[in-house]
Amino acid sequence: MAAEGKKRPVGKLPxxxxxxxxxxxxxxxxxxxxxxxxxGPVAVDITVELGRAWVPVREVLEWEPGSVLRLDKVxxxxxxxxxxxxxxxxxxxxxxxxxxxxxxxxxxxxxD
Numbered sequence: 021m022a023a024e025g026k027k028r029p030v031g032k033l034p035x036x037x038x039x040x041x042x043x044x045x046x047x048x049x050x051x052x053x054x055x056x057x058x059x060g061p062v063a064v065d066i067t068v069e070l071g072r073a074w075v076p077v078r079e080v081l082e083w084e085p086g087s088v089l090r091l092d093k094v095x096x097x098x099x100x101x102x103x104x105x106x107x108x109x110x111x112x113x114x115x116x117x118x119x120x121x122x123x124x125x126x127x128x129x130x131x132d
Contacts, residue, residue: 067102068113068122098125 071091093099098110101122111125 064103065105067105069100069102070113071097071099 071093073089073091075089099113099122100110101108101124107128109124109127111123114121114123
């Protein structure tokens with residue numbers, strides 16, 4: 021059980037530092053040995069990014085219907101697919117049954 025830490029007042033609430041004893045693995049558990057299938061039901065946020073732009077707020081305030089935002093990519097350049105904000109790969113925007121879709125062409129290279 022953790023010992024009581026030093027108390028420091030923050031505003032009107034007393035706050036104390038957390039102290040932890042030595043952590044040991046629970047009996048019978050094998051760290052990092054769970055099969056990847058256990059991640060199957062986990063939902064992730066997927067974004068397909070066509071490009072980016074950096075615009076001063078004063079310019080944004082002048083936008084009206086019909087305004088055009090120029091992106092940093094050249095026409096025909098691959099779009100990027102991100103999972104939870106991390107680059108997964110690049111590909112192209114396509115149409116499937118009158119809906120936009122994404123065709124993955126390449127995965128990003130592994131980083132060491």
